Amino acid sequence: xxxxxxxxxxxxxxxxxxxxxxxxxxxxxxxxxxxxxxxxxxxxxxxxxxxxxxxxxxxxxxxxxxxxxxxxxxxxxxxxxxxxxxxxxxxxxxxxxxxxxxxxxxxxxxxxxxxxxxxxxxxxxxxxxxxxxxxxxxxxxxxxxxxxxxxxxxxxxxxxxxxxxxxxxxxxxxxxxxxxxxxxxxxxxxxxxxxxxxxxxxxxxxxxxxxxxxxxxxxxxxxxxxxxxxxxxxxxxxxxxxxxxxxxxxxxxxxxxxxxxxxxxxxxxxxxxxxxxxxxxxxxxxxxxxxxxxxxxxxxxxxxxxxxxxxxxxxxxxxxxxxxxxxxxxxxxxxxxxxxxxxxxxxxxxxxxxxxxxxxxxxxxxxxxxxxxxxxxxxxxxxxxxxxxxxxxxxxxxxxxxxxxxxxxxxxxxxxxxxxxxxxxxxxxxxxxxxxxxxxxxxxxxxxxxxxxxxxxxxxxxxxxxxxxxxxxxxxxxxxxxxxxxxxxxxxxxxxxxxxxxxxxxxxxxxxxxxxxxxxxxxxxxxxxxxxxxxxxxxxxxx
Amino acid sequence: xxxxxxxxxxxxxxxxxxxxxxxxxxxxxxxxxxxxxxxxxxxxxxxxxxxxxxxxxxxxxxxxxxxxxxxxxxxxxxxxxxxxxxxxxxxxxxxxxxxxxxxxxxxxxxxxxxxxxxxxxxxxxxxxxxxxxxxxxxxxxxxxxxxxxxxxxxxxxxxxxxxxxxxxxxxxxxxxxxxxxxxxxxxxxxxxxxxxxxxxxxxxxxxxxxxxxxxxxxxxxxxxxxxxxxxxxxxxxxxxxxxxxxxxxxxxxxxxxxxxxxxxxxxxxxx
Numbered sequence: 001x002x003x004x005x006x007x008x009x010x011x012x013x014x015x016x017x018x019x020x021x022x023x024x025x026x027x028x029x030x031x032x033x034x035x036x037x038x039x040x041x042x043x044x045x046x047x048x049x050x051x052x053x054x055x056x057x058x059x060x061x062x063x064x065x066x067x068x069x070x071x072x073x074x075x076x077x078x079x080x081x082x083x084x085x086x087x088x089x090x091x092x093x094x095x096x097x098x099x100x101x102x103x104x105x106x107x108x109x110x111x112x113x114x115x116x117x118x119x120x121x122x123x124x125x126x127x128x129x130x131x132x133x134x135x136x137x138x139x140x141x142x143x144x145x146x147x148x149x150x151x152x153x154x155x156x157x158x159x160x161x162x163x164x165x166x167x168x169x170x171x172x173x174x175x176x177x178x179x180x181x182x183x184x185x186x187x188x189x190x191x192x193x194x195x196x197x198x199x200x201x202x203x204x205x206x207x208x209x210x211x212x213x214x215x216x217x218x219x220x221x222x223x224x225x226x227x228x229x230x231x232x233x234x235x236x237x238x239x240x241x242x243x244x245x246x247x248x249x250x251x252x253x254x255x256x257x258x259x260x261x262x263x264x265x266x267x268x269x270x271x272x273x274x275x276x277x278x279x280x281x282x283x284x285x286x287x288x289x290x291x292x293x294x295x296x297x298x299x300x301x302x303x304x305x306x307x308x309x310x311x312x313x314x315x316x317x318x319x320x321x322x323x324x325x326x327x328x329x330x331x332x333x334x335x336x337x338x339x340x341x342x343x344x345x346x347x348x349x350x351x352x353x354x355x356x357x358x359x360x361x362x363x364x365x366x367x368x369x370x371x372x373x374x375x376x377x378x379x380x381x382x383x384x385x386x387x388x389x390x391x392x393x394x395x396x397x398x399x400x401x402x403x404x405x406x407x408x409x410x411x412x413x414x415x416x417x418x419x420x421x422x423x424x425x426x427x428x429x430x431x432x433x434x435x436x437x438x439x440x441x442x443x444x445x446x447x448x449x450x451x452x453x454x455x456x457x458x459x460x461x462x463x464x465x466x467x468x469x470x471x472x473x474x475x476x477x478x479x480x481x482x483x484x485x486x487x488x489x490x491x492x493x494x495x496x497x498x499x500x501x502x503x504x505x506x507x508x509x510x511x512x513x514x515x516x517x518x519x520x521x522x523x524x525x526x527x528x529x530x531x532x533x534x535x536x537x538x539x540x541x542x543x
Numbered sequence: 544x545x546x547x548x549x550x551x552x553x554x555x556x557x558x559x560x561x562x563x564x565x566x567x568x569x570x571x572x573x574x575x576x577x578x579x580x581x582x583x584x585x586x587x588x589x590x591x592x593x594x595x596x597x598x599x600x601x602x603x604x605x606x607x608x609x610x611x612x613x614x615x616x617x618x619x620x621x622x623x624x625x626x627x628x629x630x631x632x633x634x635x636x637x638x639x640x641x642x643x644x645x646x647x648x649x650x651x652x653x654x655x656x657x658x659x660x661x662x663x664x665x666x667x668x669x670x671x672x673x674x675x676x677x678x679x680x681x682x683x684x685x686x687x688x689x690x691x692x693x694x695x696x697x698x699x700x701x702x703x704x705x706x707x708x709x710x711x712x713x714x715x716x717x718x719x720x721x722x723x724x725x726x727x728x729x730x731x732x733x734x735x736x737x738x739x740x741x742x743x744x745x746x747x748x749x750x751x752x753x754x755x756x757x758x759x760x761x762x763x764x765x766x767x768x769x770x771x772x773x774x775x776x777x778x779x780x781x782x783x784x785x786x787x788x789x790x791x792x793x794x795x796x797x798x799x800x801x802x803x804x805x806x807x808x809x810x811x812x813x814x
Binding site: 024026027028029120121122124125126127128130131134135137138141142149150151172173176177180183184190193194197198201202203228229230231232233235236237239240243244246247248249250251256257258259262265266269534538539 | 549550552554555556557558559560561562564565566568569572573575576579580583584609630633634637638641642644645646648649650651652653655656659660663664668737738739740741742743744745747748
């Protein structure tokens with residue numbers, strides 16, 4: 001293998017066997033295969049995380065306990081869930097959706113399309129790319145198996161704040177499995193980000209200057225910077241948690257002079273940028289999709305690039321807005337509040353540029369475009385509720401209520417999820433050579449659009465009325481709205497079956513796409529669908 | 544096979560070492576978990592250790608093979624001026640710089656914890672008998688000297704003086720090893736332990752992770768020494784040399800921070 005690789009660095013054009021087996025995918029260094037594996041992994045964890053959400057909504061459908069605290073039977077199986085299990089559901093729903101669904105989905109799309117869009121034959125470090133993917137299953141396995149160990153999965157929220165996560169209150173191995181899982185996923189993230197940065201800086205085709213790169217490439221580049229800077233800090237935070245739990249250190253332990261608030265600072269130094277890691281690539285996708293289906297170049301390209309960079313820089317300086325209620329110095333609160341408000345400026349620039357791109361465009365309402373337009377409208381709701389949360393005096397009231405849950409779901413669902421969908425419907429034909437069914441796609445879109453608003457919009461009211469999050473029971477006055485949320489959630493969950501059917505059916509039986517089904521202008525539309533093994537017969541020259 | 548290629552990027556063939564090292568890393572993580580909670584998993588501590596050791600061995604073996612493959616590929620390209628395409632050289636340089644940047648951020652988390660905790664507590668805490676500055680000062684001199692020797696080696700390399708290069712690299716990792724021995728001596732004689740409150744926590748975690756990085760850097764230097772004696776590299780073409788030197792300087796700079804903030808300043812007049 002290596003000898004051949006050396007005798008001719010490019011002498012393995014014939015390596016791709018006609019039938020690709022497990023060993024092929026295990027050892028592949030091809031960015032397109034790795035991108036697809038990321039996407040499939042993300043889909044699996046999206047299903048798992050989604051089922052957890054269904055459990056949460058089933059329990060919250062009515063006041064009192066529905067599934068918890070009284071054993072029930074379904075066929076031959078008897079189930080018995082404690083309140084602890086509800087805590088595990090909320091913690092693991094977020095953990096899976098953030099670390100194993102949204103981030104890998106964007107990394108997957110980026111892996112497939114960044115090299116093609118800059119006119120490169122592959123990523124900068126293809127073997128490292130393989131490593132970054134294959135460490136993920138072990139990370140996911142640690143998380144999943146934690147349900148089956150004594151004490152169960154971690155139940156202290158995805159934020160894992162001590163002292164709830166200290167050895168005294170979470171004595172079981174589940175918490176340590178979460179920590180080690182984060183370590184592995186973090187290593188994957190860091191090495192992956194190095195790969196993306198070097199690829200983008202170093203492998204652009206002749207003439208592809210930085211300011212000619214498609215917006216999606218820019219967004220992945222800036223995202224990779226955030227991952228490179230922030231993820232090692234998360235590794236530090238969970239390492240301290242691990243040693244506090246197991247080796248007697250006192251970083252977060254008051255008795256030894258430590259402080260749990262320190263954990264929150266370090267954790268949010270990663271996890272606030274992580275929110276941008278989960279939305280910037282979406283901004284990139286939406287910019288591609290809206291420009292293509294408006295038949296116009298993107299409005300204000302340069303401002304779009306600087307807005308992404310601005311959001312990333314500001315995003316690293318606002319972490320303590322998650323901690324207004326811990327008793328911080330009011331001057332610090334003012335600073336973090338003001339910085340957070342500022343993020344509204346570059347985000348606003350992006351929203352208006354998308355609208356201006358569509359203005360007087362020849363709009364084509366494909367499924368992808370529908371998701372993109374819905375993104376612009378609904379993500380803006382999430383952005384605006386973020387400004388509400390960022391006002392410290394308001395936050396004292398709504399902290400830890402359903403208002404925050406509503407906000408983050410308008411960011412992650414209306415933002416990340418809808419943009420991933422826009423990207424999947426847009427690029428699926430390039431990845432698999434066949435178009436997804438537009439008819440089924442349209443149904444998928446409209447049901448998703450309706451049900452997501454039914455699910456998440458009432459949560460704003462619930463939060464303002466004072467319903468706390470992460471609690472399985474509530475005051476009966478919240479019943480009607482909660483039932484509405486739960487009906488929406490079941491509808492939303494069931495609707496995603498359409499996506500899975502559409503994807504797997506279309507990959508085999510969809511209409512042949514041809515190289516440029518949408519009339520796109522970026523480089524991926526200049527090559528066949530699916531692209532050849534190394535993307536380009538000749539490295540393109542960009543004018 | 545005689546394809547014409549209009550680019551200089553290196554597109555390696557499929558490789559088993561990356562996924563296999565993931566399997567090794569995964570087994571090691573599970574072994575570590577079992578070591579922390581042997582009874583919860585119904586196994587004896589020695590079995591747990593064994594699993595961890597097996598995972599580590601597989602991981603180390605894969606890293607070794609992967610590294611060997613890289614050396615093999617580098618030798619095939621050769622070390623003549625211009626034998627490594629510019630884009631490939633740049634990719635390696637960027638890659639190493641960003642890797643070190645991520646390491647800096649990892650240490651930043653621990654330094655942040657140190658500043659936060661030393662600021663909110665009486666520092667050093669009253670019940671802590673801090674170390675004298677003698678050994679840390681010697682250690683600082685050792686690492687600073689090693690920074691000089693590695694730079695000296697680099698100049699010798701650029702002048703084509705291979706025997707001096709080898710001597711200086713040998714001296715550099717010798718200083719690293721002596722440093723590590725001094726650290727071990729210091730740990731052994733310290734009157735406080737990891738579990739003695741925040742002082743012990745920050746002290747051992749910061750110096751411990753730093754020591755681990757000195758250890759890794761020393762191994763990189765030993766490999767460099769070995770490759771030099773096998774005839775690798777030339778005055779113009781020695782990326783691995785430079786990457787190792789950068790890493791060594793990074794380790795050096797972290798130590799300056801440690802010496803200043805962890806040892807020197809809190810100690811005040813105590814000698």
